[in-house]
Amino acid sequence: MRRKIPSSASLQAFDAAARHGNFARAAEELSLTEGAISRQIARLEALLNCKLFDRMGSRVKLNPVGACYAHHVHETLERLERDTQYIMGMPEGSKNLDIAVLPTFSSRWLIPRLNSFNSLFPDITLNIAARTDPFILPGSGFDAVIHFEHSAWAGMRMLFLFQEKLLPVCHPALLTDSDVNQQLNELPRIHRRQNPDAWHHYARESGIHLDNPAQGVWYDLHEMVIAAVMAGQGIALVPRMYIENELSCGMLVSPWPASDSLSKKFCLVKPTETGINEVALESFERWLLAEMNTPASTA
Numbered sequence: 001m002r003r004k005i006p007s008s009a010s011l012q013a014f015d016a017a018a019r020h021g022n023f024a025r026a027a028e029e030l031s032l033t034e035g036a037i038s039r040q041i042a043r044l045e046a047l048l049n050c051k052l053f054d055r056m057g058s059r060v061k062l063n064p065v066g067a068c069y070a071h072h073v074h075e076t077l078e079r080l081e082r083d084t085q086y087i088m089g090m091p092e093g094s095k096n097l098d099i100a101v102l103p104t105f106s107s108r109w110l111i112p113r114l115n116s117f118n119s120l121f122p123d124i125t126l127n128i129a130a131r132t133d134p135f136i137l138p139g140s141g142f143d144a145v146i147h148f149e150h151s152a153w154a155g156m157r158m159l160f161l162f163q164e165k166l167l168p169v170c171h172p173a174l175l176t177d178s179d180v181n182q183q184l185n186e187l188p189r190i191h192r193r194q195n196p197d198a199w200h201h202y203a204r205e206s207g208i209h210l211d212n213p214a215q216g217v218w219y220d221l222h223e224m225v226i227a228a229v230m231a232g233q234g235i236a237l238v239p240r241m242y243i244e245n246e247l248s249c250g251m252l253v254s255p256w257p258a259s260d261s262l263s264k265k266f267c268l269v270k271p272t273e274t275g276i277n278e279v280a281l282e283s284f285e286r287w288l289l290a291e292m293n294t295p296a297s298t299a
Contacts, residue, residue: 004047006043006044006047007040007043009040010040010041010043010044010047011044011073011076011077012030012077013026013030013032013036013037013040013041013044014040014041014044014052014069014070014073015070015073015074015077016029016030016037017037017041017053017060018052018062018066018067018070018073018074019070019074021059021060021061021062022059022060023037023038023041023060041053048069050065051063051065051066052065052066052069052070053066079141083141095123095124095125095276095277095279095280096124096125096127096277096280097124097125097126097127097143097144097277097280097281097284098127098129098141098142098143099126099127099128099129099142099143099144099145099146099284100128100129100130100131100135100140100142100144100145100146100147101128101129101130101131101145101146101147102130102131102132102146102147102148103130103132103221103222103223104221104222104223104226104239104242105146105242105266106128106130107223108222108223108226108242108243109241109242110128110146111128113291114126116287116291117284117287120283120287121280121283121284121287124280124283124284126284129142131145131147132194132220132221134147134148134150134151134152134153135152136152137152137153137156137269137271138271143270143271143277143280143281144268144269144270144271144281144284145268145269146161146266146267146268146269146288147266147267147269148164148264148265148266148267149264149265149266149267153267153269155272156269156270156271156272157269157270157271157272158267158268158269158270159267159268159269159270159285159289160265160266160267161266161267161268161288161289161292162241162265162266162292163263163264163265163266164239164241164263164264164265164266165239165240165258165259165260165262165263166198166202166237166238166239166240166258166259166262166263167237167238167239167240167243167254167256167258167259168184168202168235168236168237168254168256169229169235169236169238169243169246169247169252169253169254170187170229170232170234170235170236170252170253170254171229171230171231171232171251171252171253172250172251172252172253173232174187174232174234174235175253175255180255180256181208181209181256184208184210184235184256185208185209185210185211187234187235188216188217188233188234188235189210189213189215189216189234189235189236190216190217190219190225190228190229190233190234190235190236191214191216191217191218191219191225191236192218192219192220192221192222192225192236192237193218193219193220194220195237195262196214196218198237198262199213199214199216199237200213200214201259201261201262202237202259202262205259205260205261205262206256206257206259208256216234217233217234222238222239222242225238226238226242226243229252230246230251230252237259237262240258268285268288
């Protein structure tokens, strides 16, 4: 049965018109006439059997159906362009892997170690995208994801990588000779928005009194939190593996115990079938496990 797929010309015309809200500017972007844009939109609406724009004189505005469709069309065109660029940039005989990774893990742990992977597997191009929230892996365009355990990965193959444990850290200039637990209570607290109760849990677990555990500034990512700590803005709970170098050279300090309960299991999550990238993914998996067992000082 023949698929009902609009022509690429109609989709590009619709995408441009949707973004600009104007057929003339869409025509300018695509080096077409305004009439050509209008005809492509008309063909698309005829295929869909519905209107996508409300016309108000020379102006056009997406209706609710058009707005919804425009979002999906734009994502599809972007992904198609990205995939095309990937294929165009691949040397003959090479393989591509697309891995989704938590932002701070990618910037502070994974990417700094990739010289080793590239040396061992020069025929594998590793493309990394940041994803903060869990998502449905099949159909996402990713070969695998490095993330914490979550119900979104149900039915996927999961390989345990490490246990994330949080540690209170601050800039050494903030500490004095007074009692460190008292200073923990008095220092400005920095929070990660995705873990709003972390300081409450830490106070209860450690037995260190905190007058108001929720007080302080809030950031989205561990990377932001670490930057704030490095700037001497306060104290934060961050995964030790992200700051091993800063601790070893004295740029950050932590005279307090790490948390045992504030932890997450991180895994390499793979679909049940990886197809043509299976061998490349197995190579990445072996390398990843080896790096997990490599001391930070030698990475």
